[in-house]
Amino acid sequence: VTSARPERLAGPSREVPAALLDALRAACTTHVDDALLDAHSRDWWPLALAWAHRGMTARRPAAVAEPASTEEVRAVARLCHAHRVPLTVAGGRSGVLGAAIPARGGVVLSTRALRGVVGVDAESGLVEVLAGTMGPELEDAVAPHGLVVGHHPQSFSLSTVGGWIGARGAGQYSTRVGTIAALVAGLEVVLADGTLLRLGPEPASAAGPDLASLFVGAEGTLGIVTRAWLRARPLPAARAGAAWRLPSLAAGIGAMRAALRAGATPAVLRLYDERETRRAHGGDGTWCALLVHDEAAPELVDATLAVVARCARAEGAESADPRLVDAWFAHRDDVSGLHALTARGWVIDTLEVAAPWARLAAVADGVRTAIAAVPGARSATVHVSHSYVDGACAYFTFVGDPGDGDRGHGDPGIGDLGALEALHGAMWEAGQGAALRAGATLSHHHGIGLHRARWAPEALGASLGTLAAIKRTLDPHGILNPGKWIPGDDA
Amino acid sequence: VTSARPERLAGPSREVPAALLDALRAACTTHVDDALLDAHSRDWWPLALAWAHRGMTARRPAAVAEPASTEEVRAVARLCHAHRVPLTVAGGRSGVLGAAIPARGGVVLSTRALRGVVGVDAESGLVEVLAGTMGPELEDAVAPHGLVVGHHPQSFSLSTVGGWIGARGAGQYSTRVGTIAALVAGLEVVLADGTLLRLGPEPASAAGPDLASLFVGAEGTLGIVTRAWLRARPLPAARAGAAWRLPSLAAGIGAMRAALRAGATPAVLRLYDERETRRAHGGDGTWCALLVHDEAAPELVDATLAVVARCARAEGAESADPRLVDAWFAHRDDVSGLHALTARGWVIDTLEVAAPWARLAAVADGVRTAIAAVPGARSATVHVSHSYVDGACAYFTFVGDPGDGDRGHGDPGIGDLGALEALHGAMWEAGQGAALRAGATLSHHHGIGLHRARWAPEALGASLGTLAAIKRTLDPHGILNPGKWIPGDDA
Numbered sequence: 001v002t003s004a005r006p007e008r009l010a011g012p013s014r015e016v017p018a019a020l021l022d023a024l025r026a027a028c029t030t031h032v033d034d035a036l037l038d039a040h041s042r043d044w045w046p047l048a049l050a051w052a053h054r055g056m057t058a059r060r061p062a063a064v065a066e067p068a069s070t071e072e073v074r075a076v077a078r079l080c081h082a083h084r085v086p087l088t089v090a091g092g093r094s095g096v097l098g099a100a101i102p103a104r105g106g107v108v109l110s111t112r113a114l115r116g117v118v119g120v121d122a123e124s125g126l127v128e129v130l131a132g133t134m135g136p137e138l139e140d141a142v143a144p145h146g147l148v149v150g151h152h153p154q155s156f157s158l159s160t161v162g163g164w165i166g167a168r169g170a171g172q173y174s175t176r177v178g179t180i181a182a183l184v185a186g187l188e189v190v191l192a193d194g195t196l197l198r199l200g201p202e203p204a205s206a207a208g209p210d211l212a213s214l215f216v217g218a219e220g221t222l223g224i225v226t227r228a229w230l231r232a233r234p235l236p237a238a239r240a241g242a243a244w245r246l247p248s249l250a251a252g253i254g255a256m257r258a259a260l261r262a263g264a265t266p267a268v269l270r271l272y273d274e275r276e277t278r279r280a281h282g283g284d285g286t287w288c289a290l291l292v293h294d295e296a297a298p299e300l301v302d303a304t305l306a307v308v309a310r311c312a313r314a315e316g317a318e319s320a321d322p323r324l325v326d327a328w329f330a331h332r333d334d335v336s337g338l339h340a341l342t343a344r345g346w347v348i349d350t351l352e353v354a355a356p357w358a359r360l361a362a363v364a365d366g367v368r369t370a371i372a373a374v375p376g377a378r379s380a381t382v383h384v385s386h387s388y389v390d391g392a393c394a395y396f397t398f399v400g401d402p403g404d405g406d407r408g409h410g411d412p413g414i415g416d417l418g419a420l421e422a423l424h425g426a427m428w429e430a431g432q433g434a435a436l437r438a439g440a441t442l443s444h445h446h447g448i449g450l451h452r453a454r455w456a457p458e459a460l461g462a463s464l465g466t467l468a469a470i471k472r473t474l475d476p477h478g479i480l481n482p483g484k485w486i487p488g489d490d491a
Numbered sequence: 492v493t494s495a496r497p498e499r500l501a502g503p504s505r506e507v508p509a510a511l512l513d514a515l516r517a518a519c520t521t522h523v524d525d526a527l528l529d530a531h532s533r534d535w536w537p538l539a540l541a542w543a544h545r546g547m548t549a550r551r552p553a554a555v556a557e558p559a560s561t562e563e564v565r566a567v568a569r570l571c572h573a574h575r576v577p578l579t580v581a582g583g584r585s586g587v588l589g590a591a592i593p594a595r596g597g598v599v600l601s602t603r604a605l606r607g608v609v610g611v612d613a614e615s616g617l618v619e620v621l622a623g624t625m626g627p628e629l630e631d632a633v634a635p636h637g638l639v640v641g642h643h644p645q646s647f648s649l650s651t652v653g654g655w656i657g658a659r660g661a662g663q664y665s666t667r668v669g670t671i672a673a674l675v676a677g678l679e680v681v682l683a684d685g686t687l688l689r690l691g692p693e694p695a696s697a698a699g700p701d702l703a704s705l706f707v708g709a710e711g712t713l714g715i716v717t718r719a720w721l722r723a724r725p726l727p728a729a730r731a732g733a734a735w736r737l738p739s740l741a742a743g744i745g746a747m748r749a750a751l752r753a754g755a756t757p758a759v760l761r762l763y764d765e766r767e768t769r770r771a772h773g774g775d776g777t778w779c780a781l782l783v784h785d786e787a788a789p790e791l792v793d794a795t796l797a798v799v800a801r802c803a804r805a806e807g808a809e810s811a812d813p814r815l816v817d818a819w820f821a822h823r824d825d826v827s828g829l830h831a832l833t834a835r836g837w838v839i840d841t842l843e844v845a846a847p848w849a850r851l852a853a854v855a856d857g858v859r860t861a862i863a864a865v866p867g868a869r870s871a872t873v874h875v876s877h878s879y880v881d882g883a884c885a886y887f888t889f890v891g892d893p894g895d896g897d898r899g900h901g902d903p904g905i906g907d908l909g910a911l912e913a914l915h916g917a918m919w920e921a922g923q924g925a926a927l928r929a930g931a932t933l934s935h936h937h938g939i940g941l942h943r944a945r946w947a948p949e950a951l952g953a954s955l956g957t958l959a960a961i962k963r964t965l966d967p968h969g970i971l972n973p974g975k976w977i978p979g980d981d982a
Binding site: 125126198206210296358392445446472473485 | 667672710722879932935947964
């Protein structure tokens with residue numbers, strides 16, 4: 001076991017004093033076995049996966065604390081705060097940008113023992129759930145009440161409620177139910193010094209700002225989310241879908257835009273470029289598939305599909321085989337293709353951003369063109385999903401063959417890893433740079449983590465300094481998930 | 492001119508040095524004439540109105556600065572920061588809880604010169620607007636682009652974009668378009684020391700937490716909102732409405748709940764108790780009016796009204812005269828009845844809270860009962876509006892006759908003012924206390940201001956301390972709107 005590329009994890013791993021380990025063991029279940037420390041050294045960041053394939057870890061923590069209650073979380077936080085030792089919270093570790101990796105070593109707080117739905121208000125549709133609860137466990141617990149939360153990221157079966165909140169993620173039904181930010185009615189948060197905050201739950205409020213928003217998307221840097229109250233809906237009375245064949249990506253974006261701006265909010269509305277349509281949706285490279293699916297009261301589902309049909313036809317769409325929607329449902333969480341390419345030593349990764357409707361086509365074109373121009377690139381494709389009244393998410397998938405390029409290898413002792421890292425870095429540099437220049441956000445739902453820290457100053461501007469100041473206030477010793485994108489957070 | 496009841500404005504008025512006044516005059520238009528200082532000593536807080544009727548002001552600022560650009564706002568902030576002089580931002584001063592009153596004197600920053608729509612992205616529906624722009628000016632500027640923002644509080648023609656944001660308000664169409672928090676795609680904010688933040692605009696993001704949320708609802712205590720990007724929709728292709736006669740308030744709440752939980756989001760959905768229905772909606776005291784109105788694509792409007800009809804009938808509703816909806820539109824912003832009672836020396840005020848569906852009927856009953864039990868109370872009624880998937884707003888109107896009660900008068904020099912204040916305070920104490928005990932929020936859309944500061948610790952708990960710490964970070968000299976609900980904010 002060796003630690004990985006220093007340029008990604010610049011900065012030291014902090015020492016963990018024996019006295020702290022003893023105190024953690026007294027406070028809650030605490031693991032120090034190698035297999036568990038290795039597992040908590042990585043998430044689904046493709047670089048971490050590439051390293052793992054070669055027997056390397058990113059950075060191991062000294063211990064994994066596994067508190068089983070909010071009080072135990074408070075005790076762990078107070079101890080790390082007192083010892084000034086990094087404390088990185090981890091849930092399912094399914095993030096793809098390294099957010100769960102303990103960049104400065106120290107202690108990982110695993111939420112795996114904070115599991116379960118502890119209360120359901122079926123009349124209001126409020127679900128009180130612990131942060132380490134995984135997707136299937138959540139939905140299985142609320143279904144007997146006739147409810148569904150409906151947050152379904154691709155990582156649904158691997159990820160936790162706390163991870164969804166920390167990443168400010170969006171699920172596949174977000175166009176109807178909203179991103180996780182809209183699903184959170186309340187939070188319980190433990191601050192670095194053990195202070196306990198209860199924020200909500202409330203359907204709406206004007207009693208000061210929405211402080212819960214500060215912890216949604218903070219990736220464990222500002223506090224530890226221990227519990228959430230999520231909004232759940234009745235199990236839908238009706239479901240229906242349709243597929244459309246659009247003459248171009250721009251026409252498809254026009255159809256989506258028109259439908260959203262008319263007030264339609266179909267649970268699923270996904271547009272694939274010609275190449276993704278050929279790869280997975282029965283296309284021949286000349287048209288783009290638009291899939292729509294909705295779940296709600298029957299009147300609303302019918303009306304929503306009617307609006308989408310009208311808007312699609314106005315852009316020259318023709319009806320496509322509705323079984324394309326079923327096929328998408330059958331394969332939507334399948335990432336085996338990704339793993340196959342990773343195992344071959346290729347670069348495969350995704351990059352998702354949001355942009356206003358007026359900029360979306362330019363973002364889609366600019367990013368694909370920029371990535372494809374990188375020597376070694378094999379493909380750069382896009383689909384559009386997660387729509388809003390003012391814009392949508394453009395989700396890029398790119399593949400590269402490090403053997404194609406004309407660049408030197410790194411340390412010969414690690415084989416082709418240097419070339420893979422260089423190509424991965426160059427494709428990201430091209431793609432994320434083009435996205436920002438075209439007016440897109442840094443991220444739509446994957447977050448920042450380790451990998452995107454390099455663009456945070458450009459994307460966030462002066463607000464990053466304000467966030468750093470707030471971080472110093474809430475976490476004066478800089479113990480919570482340090483060494484990533486908040487400047488000076490590991491003082 | 493005399494200053495008002497000390498118990499409401501405990502704490503000194505800060506001195507404003509002549510050097511600061513001179514510097515403000517050099518930085519931007521600055522007023523010191525009595526009429527303008529008087530006007531900026533009050534908003535629509537009923538106590539401030541009662542005082543004004545008697546020739547009293549709440550607390551006058553020493554100057555009213557009227558910056559005409561973001562750079563001028565920064566200059567004013569830097570000056571007040573350097574001199575450690577309170578700076579209270581004011582827009583239309585139509586708030587009803589005293590938020591715009593300069594509780595510690597100092598300088599008022601009027602946004603009236605920061606006016607106008609400065610950019611429209613009609614394709615995305617993004618409107619760039621300055622903070623001092625009033626409702627009609629905003630909508631008049633976007634209508635030629637085929638757009639409508641649709642934020643319509645009762646104060647629409649008196650209030651500003653910055654005020655809507657500062658108060659975290661909700662307009663009459665919020666069930667379809669969302670509260671102001673959902674309409675804000677981005678903000679420009681000036682911090683106490685003049686730091687300029689640009690947050691967004693973006694349709695969605697996972698690049699760290701949504702820092703803009705921190706300034707929505709902060710009532711000018713954390714920063715000065717100078718500009719916003721608001722989401723606008725196409726002018727609706729269809730509009731329709733209906734009225735229903737419900738056998739009870741509980742049945743009406745059941746119908747609203749079922750419709751929202753089925754996925755319907757009618758722009759307007761309002762339920763009046765028996766007494767409000769008799770007063771304004773053609774009732775005889777035995778039934779409750781439920782008004783529904785929607786604006787969107789025709790398919791969606793039809794489906795939405797169909798869902799509401801189905802849910803209403805399931806609760807025993809009968810169809811009522813649809814002209815009730817037209818009558819509501821004709822009178823919705825009319826507050827002349829309120830002014831008539833105020834002029835007679837009566838107490839008239841409103842209290843709005845949010846609660847989950849499961850608690851809404853108990854909140855409605857508990858608050859009305861508690862207020863009605865106060866000696867001198869003449870009426871306490873409720874309507875339910877601004878619905879969400881998990882709950883709704885209960886909006887109470889209460890009237891009292893200070894001559895009815897059995898309490899001593901205050902200072903004989905001000906006539907019946909002591910009795911009026913005492914009755915007003917007792918009705919609030921009863922109503923807000925009952926609301927909190929029944930599980931409602933402190934506020935739904937009016938905010939906290941001066942009047943509700945007394946309940947902030949109970950309603951917000953430990954999070955109030957966290958907010959105070961963030962306040963000290965962003966505004967270390969405590970100059971922004973001090974002396975209200977953030978503890979220790981005027982250090």
